[in-house]
Amino acid sequence: DGGITQSPKYLFRKEGQNVTLSCEQNLNHDAMYWYRQDPGQGLRLIYYSQIVNDFQKGDIAEGYSVSREKKESFPLTVTSAQKNPTAFYLCASMKMIGTPDNQETQYFGPGTRLLVL
């Protein structure tokens, strides 16, 4: 059963704590992305990675960090430097090499909702 999984579904963060959100895909996709969604807004790009061991900052990378040690996995750490972390976090993946019809489509996971205690 192919797809993108995110865990946990809900995550609670205490003041000053770092927390890590998991994103795994078994679609053999090359690129992976992290987005943040706030109420009434579209998605904003945090980080993206096109290949293993390489990643780039998106529009709102401050207070976040990522790693890409495996093609299937792209975990996101919300650090204590992120002062307003409460949001819905979505991971996506995309196949970079393929038919034109599939090349640009990003597929999304179910999301993780992060709440601050």
Add this chain to the structure above:
Amino acid sequence: AQSVTQLDSHVSVSEGTPVLLRCNYSSSYSPSLFWYVQHPNKGLQLLLKYTSAATLVKGINGFEAEFKKSETSFHLTKPSAHMSDAAEYFCVVSSPGGYNKLIFGAGTRLAVHP
């Protein structure tokens, strides 16, 4: 610079009536355009996408969208709304470049009444 404007933040229709969700885009290039749907507390699901082939694009669940270059629009339509269509809909444009950055509209919340 590319941008997307969804002209209505909320749309309310009765079950069985047509749905129209409006989207205008701005792009310096020939864009790829998408519509995604999001049900509450869920991820985004691709409804349809335009990539410079046919201007009328058919998607899942009876939705379709028409690319009109002269009007820079990509409106989403469905002939007959179903209760299960109630969700948030996002119009998205793909930015050219190596990593296919997506530019999201703010979303339109569709309510369907019996």
